[in-house]
Amino acid sequence: MIEKYFLNVEGLFKSFGKNLVVHDIDLKLEQGEIRGLIGPNGAGKTTLFNLISGFLTPNKGKIVWQGKNITGSAPSTIVKNGIARTFQLDVLLKDMTVLQNVLIGHHLHVNIGVIAQLLGLGKVKEKEKEAMRMSLELLEFMGLLELKNEIAGELPHGHQRSLGIAIALATEPKLLMLDEPITGMNSVEALNTMKKIKCLREKGITILIVEHNMRAVMSTCDKLTVINFGQKIAEGPPENVCENSLVIEAYLGSPDDEDDLILC
Amino acid sequence: MQKNNSSKFYGFLIITLAFIGLPFLLSEYHRDVAITLLINFILVSSFRLITTMGGWSLAHIPLMGLGAYTSAILTRYYGWPFWITLPTGGAVAALISWVMSFPLVRIKGFAFFIASFAAGEAMRLAWTRIRYPFGGHRGIVMIPVPNEIIIPGLFSINFYDSIPYYYLTFLITGVSLIILYRIDESRIGYTLKAIEMEDRIVNSVGIKATQYKMISFVIGAFFAGIAGVVFAHRYQSIDPSAFGFLTTLYLIVWVLFGGTKTFIGPLLGVTVLTIVQILLRNLAEWLPMVYGFILIVTVLFLPEGLEGLPRKVRKLWKLYNPKVK
Numbered sequence: 366m367i368e369k370y371f372l373n374v375e376g377l378f379k380s381f382g383k384n385l386v387v388h389d390i391d392l393k394l395e396q397g398e399i400r401g402l403i404g405p406n407g408a409g410k411t412t413l414f415n416l417i418s419g420f421l422t423p424n425k426g427k428i429v430w431q432g433k434n435i436t437g438s439a440p441s442t443i444v445k446n447g448i449a450r451t452f453q454l455d456v457l458l459k460d461m462t463v464l465q466n467v468l469i470g471h472h473l474h475v476n477i478g479v480i481a482q483l484l485g486l487g488k489v490k491e492k493e494k495e496a497m498r499m500s501l502e503l504l505e506f507m508g509l510l511e512l513k514n515e516i517a518g519e520l521p522h523g524h525q526r527s528l529g530i531a532i533a534l535a536t537e538p539k540l541l542m543l544d545e546p547i548t549g550m551n552s553v554e555a556l557n558t559m560k561k562i563k564c565l566r567e568k569g570i571t572i573l574i575v576e577h578n579m580r581a582v583m584s585t586c587d588k589l590t591v592i593n594f595g596q597k598i599a600e601g602p603p604e605n606v607c608e609n610s611l612v613i614e615a616y617l618g619s620p621d622d623e624d625d626l627i628l629c
Numbered sequence: 630m631q632k633n634n635s636s637k638f639y640g641f642l643i644i645t646l647a648f649i650g651l652p653f654l655l656s657e658y659h660r661d662v663a664i665t666l667l668i669n670f671i672l673v674s675s676f677r678l679i680t681t682m683g684g685w686s687l688a689h690i691p692l693m694g695l696g697a698y699t700s701a702i703l704t705r706y707y708g709w710p711f712w713i714t715l716p717t718g719g720a721v722a723a724l725i726s727w728v729m730s731f732p733l734v735r736i737k738g739f740a741f742f743i744a745s746f747a748a749g750e751a752m753r754l755a756w757t758r759i760r761y762p763f764g765g766h767r768g769i770v771m772i773p774v775p776n777e778i779i780i781p782g783l784f785s786i787n788f789y790d791s792i793p794y795y796y797l798t799f800l801i802t803g804v805s806l807i808i809l810y811r812i813d814e815s816r817i818g819y820t821l822k823a824i825e826m827e828d829r830i831v832n833s834v835g836i837k838a839t840q841y842k843m844i845s846f847v848i849g850a851f852f853a854g855i856a857g858v859v860f861a862h863r864y865q866s867i868d869p870s871a872f873g874f875l876t877t878l879y880l881i882v883w884v885l886f887g888g889t890k891t892f893i894g895p896l897l898g899v900t901v902l903t904i905v906q907i908l909l910r911n912l913a914e915w916l917p918m919v920y921g922f923i924l925i926v927t928v929l930f931l932p933e934g935l936e937g938l939p940r941k942v943r944k945l946w947k948l949y950n951p952k953v954k
Binding site for chain 2: 420439445459465466473479482483533535
């Protein structure tokens with residue numbers, strides 16, 4: 366059977382001890398779409414990210430990527446296949462410069478074996494030069510070029526988020542998974558970032574976003590998937606999902622998220 | 630940037646010239662200390678390579694011993710020339726460390742200490758217990774010095790003398806340090822530092838962290854083995870106690886005292902402590918205590934080691950001279 370979907374997640378289960386965190390979730394992405402993944406805190410969104418990117422192994426279910434079963438593969442294998450991710454917290458190489466962070470991100474591009482690197486064989490220098498050029502381009506795209514020699518851990522939150530995206534982009538992904546990319550940014554930065562995300566789609570990258578800022582999600586995503594208590598409760602275009610009674614209930618259930626509902 | 634590079638180059642040049650001239654200024658005893666210092670340079674630098682990936686291996690000195698034993702056995706009992714056993718000693722240490730690294734690179738923190746310690750001690754016990762070819766407690770004596778180099782009619786170099794041996798060691802140390810420095814400055818060095826800093830990022834960009842950790846462990850062991858060979862042929866006798874925990878402790882103090890962030894840090898640490906050791910020559914029994922004291926003071930007041938000292942001084946300077954900017 367020819368796989369119809371770009372990424373096809375089927376019947377995924379994950380539990381930590383007795384807590385069932387992801388409960389029978391299906392997620393089907395088509396090439397070139399921007400999908401939003403929303404849900405109240407603790408709904409299992411980040412766990413789902415970790416399962417797809419290989420940081421966790423599901424108890425049951427399968428993940429098929431471009432017709433290839435990647436369930437339970439190591440993170441390094443999955444990213445090699447073209448799925449990159451960012452992290453929720455500011456997970457960066459904090460003591461390194463912005464440029465070094467992105468250069469490390471180009472590992473797959475330069476990777477020609479450790480021994481070859483040691484002996485300086487083959488195209489090491491050429492590849493390094495290319496990596497440098499591409500890193501600078503990426504930093505320019507993310508608006509971080511002037512900050513390239515700053516220490517990553519000393520950047521303001523918003524810039525750290527952008528850097529996280531730049532590192533993920535350095536792996537030249539086909540699917541980019543963004544975990545709360547604009548949390549901690551001011552509204553101008555957030556708007557810019559969302560613009561960039563749309564721009565990435567134009568370049569042919571499929572995008573999956575987890576984000577709390579409903580306004581941003583509404584205006585950017587083609588389709589939303591809503592999960593609560595580890596289960597999918599709704600899926601569809603943003604306008605439809607917003608009117609779904611289950612979704613409203615899920616969000617009203619936690620008073621913290623009331624703001625989001627009003628935005629919606 | 631350019632200026633920084635050229636000052637680095639001149640610094641390097643001056644230090645190199647100083648080490649070339651050194652043996653003519655020293656007494657026989659101090660020449661021996663200088664040879665030991667050069668051997669220790671290889672030790673601390675290779676040890677630092679392992680620490681960049683976050684593991685403080687307690688098997689480093691036993692791996693040095695492995696190189697020493699390999700070369701001693703091959704030259705003493707099988708008549709191999711030093712020039713072949715030198716790389717062989719390194720290679721055997723690298724091979725054994727490669728086997729050890731399978732479990733070692735998969736564990737972290739405290740467990741890594743214990744496991745590497747156990748692996749090193751197991752090796753040392755084997756030397757103690759097995760009479761042939763390791764010689765048990767007494768070890769191996771009458772290890773030949775490197776073969777004489779004779780160019781007929783011109784000159785001959787006899788490595789019994791300390792000056793030729795000094796230059797031999799200088800050459801081996803120089804080459805080792807250049808290789809280790811180049812690794813540190815390469816993508817491999819950066820990747821190892823990145824692995825220690827944040828392994829999630831490293832995993833997420835497709836780096837196989839365990840592979841890199843193994844490589845650093847094996848390269849480190851190779852140079853430890855080389856250091857061991859040079860050591861064995863200078864003193865011409867080795868025994869298991871030379872590679873015991875006390876030596877490991879010294880190694881750790883040297884590296885901690887110098888600091889591990891920069892390449893020069895551990896080299897600085899071992900140099901300063903060697904000078905301290907010479908000054909306290911008459912108090913040899915007290916040396917472990919002095920080292921313990923230095924370790925405590927370093928951890929308390931200089932957590933970044935000697936290399937962090939300039940920054941600290943600058944900070945204090947600013948504190949007491951608030952007007953100066």
